[in-house]
Amino acid sequence: MALPAYATTAERVWHHAFRVICGLIFFFLIAPIIVIIPLAFNAEPYFTFTREMLTFDPAGYSMRWFDNLVTSSEWTSSIANSFIISISSTILATALGTLAALGLNRRNMPARAVITAVLISPMIVPLIITAAALFSFFARVGLSQTFPGIILSHVVLGTPFVVLTVTASLAGFDETLIRASQSLGANQSRTFFKVILPLLLPGVISGALFAFVTSLDEVVIVNFMAGPEQTPMTVRMFSGLREEISPTILALASLLVALSIILLTTLELIRRRNERLRGMSPG
């Protein structure tokens, strides 16, 4: 939106003011996330910049909170628990969600709207309600305070994302490709693995990433459901934030920011590859 030569003064002023406003909003979005990273290297147990930090005195910085994170068994075991839970639930959610999306995309799917609404509902229902319902249910069937119980509840939360992303990638799917493949003599399974799956994969992967992040990030359900052996890092962070905030939390938080940068990059690469595959121009 370059400014045309015939723009009036008012338009010019507005044009620049608009960019400043947008700049401020972008700053609002990103600054809080960036600010915690240097603070995680604070040598003092405070949550603000010390004089030494501002003058870039090396004495103001330290790795002690990261050391604390990797040496304390409480933190390492809870991080391990988090990954056990989110990797298992992602695998299950991706499998179930992809199958369901394939079914939903069939032309003859009966009651599609209702079934879609039911499958998506865990994403819409507030977490505290899901937690209240699952907490009592799992306690009754003996699954509370167990890994399977927590994993199953995270599968519930993760599947809607897989269903949505896979459905979306199927929606842009050119059905003639299947017929072309079949008319060229490929059988059904060959068609699936050589034609459908490669085109589906980006949707599956981004759905899986959503499911993974949802599970890794989840606090409410695990807060009610996890026993001492399953405590994931989010529960430790949550109680840490409520009780005695230690900068160790900021160290973990900066690692999680790094993780989200990696995820974001992965997704972007997938998107580009996908567009290339489909013969669309990037963008």
Added chain:
Amino acid sequence: MKRFLLMTGSVAALAVTGAVAQDQQLTIVSWGGAYSNSQQKAYHEPYEEKTGVEILNEDKSANALAGIRAQVEAGNVTWDVVDMLQADAQRACDEGLILEIDHNEWLEPAPDGTPATEDFIEGTLGPCFIPQILYATMFAYNTEAFDGEGPKTVEDVWDLEKFPGTRSLQKIPQKNLEWALLADGVEVDQVYEVLATREGQDRAFAKLDEIKDNVIWWTEGAQPPQMLADQEAAIATAYNGRIFNAQVNEDQPFKIMWDHQMFETDGWVVPVDTGNLDLIKDYIRFATDTQRLADQAKYISYGPARKSSAPLVGMLEGTDIDMKPHMPTNPENLETAIPFDVQFWADYGDALEERFNAWVAG
């Protein structure tokens, strides 16, 4: 697919090994922080060393009653031993959620042979409850928050002009309503009588209204020392052990105001239908003997519930700080103390908590 199978396999294996190891494990629910730490040092570590049993800590005592209720109702009790307040234990016992205890059968006698029922301080044993400690909740302040003298009485806490600054109070009606009435001039021995009436309750809430705008609330015992240290609050109610720890371990300039301290008992209960009762009994017998209760006082300034433990209380571990003057049971600290009325709160707790929560959120 292979990876998927591997993953579910490992999850299943985890669940199975968890079940097998259960016999040699005890899940103990407590309060976390400095308090759990003192139990870890005085009870858990020596017990693990002696027997090889693995002890799992869960910091859920703040929600112990709701937790036990939910587990018993669902028929799936995973907690073995729970650290609980006496008032909550009374209710859990009435509701049949925790085991009734024959104290002389379960507990070690004093070293001189005095049976347990006579060794524990009068009024602390409950039909389902084994006390460990007497602790105090009282006001404390950061001396740096005031130019001159700090507050000395509960009335001073309400005096916002003489002692300006934020107050930090626990987000429960218990004790706050009692202090409000005391600050309003009610006599110590009349507090609960007044609080049982509608007018008395109105009066207590009206008194709390006077300082409400200057109050921030805490929910976990670790918060008030932190709030005082950060000067987010000038005066805070707190458990005496937490303040003591901040004073000696972190060198914080805190001062405890013993005026109208409220003391109560905290101890063990055992949920019904829980795991290995023999193991649980063995642990409790060990953890509540005279020496162990005295040992706990090496790490935190709470008074042991056994009379025979009192003479054994010595110095803070690794220092030459005498623990006795820091105990809530020290006669000097007891002068204007109020015993927390467990019966009153078992009866009026529900109604007053509802009103309190509505008042806080309003």
Added chain:
Amino acid sequence: MASSTERRGTAAPILAADGTPLKQALRRSQSIERRRALALVAPLLLFILIVFVVPIIAMIWRSVYNPEIREFLPQTASALQDWDGTEVPPEPVFQAMAADMIVGVENRTIGRAAARINREIPGARSTMMRTARQVDEWSAPYREKFIEADEDWTNLEFWRILKRETRLLTPTYYLLALDYEYNAEGEIAPRPEVYQVYKGLFFRTAWMSLLITGLCVLLAYPVSYLLATQPTRTANLLLILVLLPFWTSLLVRTSAWIVLLQQQGVLNDLLVAAGLVDDNGRLRMIYNRTGTIIAMTHILLPFMILPLYSVMKTIPPSYLRAAKSLGAHPFRAWWRVYFPLTLPGLAAGCILVFILAIGYYITPALVGGETGIFISNLIAQNMQGSSAQLKLAAALATILLVAVLLIYWAFNKLVGVDKLKFG
């Protein structure tokens, strides 16, 4: 002949290759297709039904199911059915109560009935427990002995509540959830003002969510417009600034706001350093309503930007130019031409943000203090703590669920849930 074949043609069915009528063959193949489609969906559908829908229905059932008194005082419950509630119940009721108490003390269940009544009449618990401990030493007639032991046994309100709570299904918890209760006469009436909290919290949750949605619109609209009008490369770079917070853990973003906003935090330090604020007069921007609003607006903003941006991307910029070249004032051109075209994205974003906001729990719990909490926090509070009321929590959760589902339904009608896009 020709005419007869023609007639036969319309009457006799067209046959498929294997000789079955085509219609039937089609129907069969379609039903096979349908079954195949269903078979693919079935695993997830069954899973969601069993692990999600059934537990929620069980929770709703718990919010009205009220078996305590019938279960723990069965004889008293049936003896009370004939009582008219005008005077202290007759001997048979007391006799039934004595029998129930003896069983209840034996099974240790009497305390649960007592706890239920104590919620309505503080002190009833003690009365019942004290009497229950003595009752096995008494013999008929019981009425005088009960009353002699404790004057409270003549309290008509106690017996009325007991009778009321013998109903297996009760609206009690929904009344409480809306700040109503049964008064002494058994009529539905508002609770005393000092106990009212939930209705206010529902309203607060709704208006704060609206406010947050509004703030998100204000902030998202210009940014999305900028993104939509930039060349692809620039837009993709700027989009990272939106997607990074979107992909960052909720707890991380909430802790970032705690770090920024607290009294000893970064923002206050900056203000003090700039001399705008006195060191003793540091601003209280967190642990109150302000904290919740700032943090939640930040957390939910990407959910508004992404749908808006994806709609704006499809609007050709030539529309605006055409309107302006036809003589419309820039604002008028924007308002009459551009804005209406963005409405679908705006609607999607608003409903998404609002639905997410009214169910928020973690952020208000961490930064909301007392004045910034939402109804979810009270649901959680009723699931924990020594005065936990699981049934009240279930009733509150059901009300919130109904509200959310209504909005979800409207959203589905207006926009279509399959239009939701992420990333």
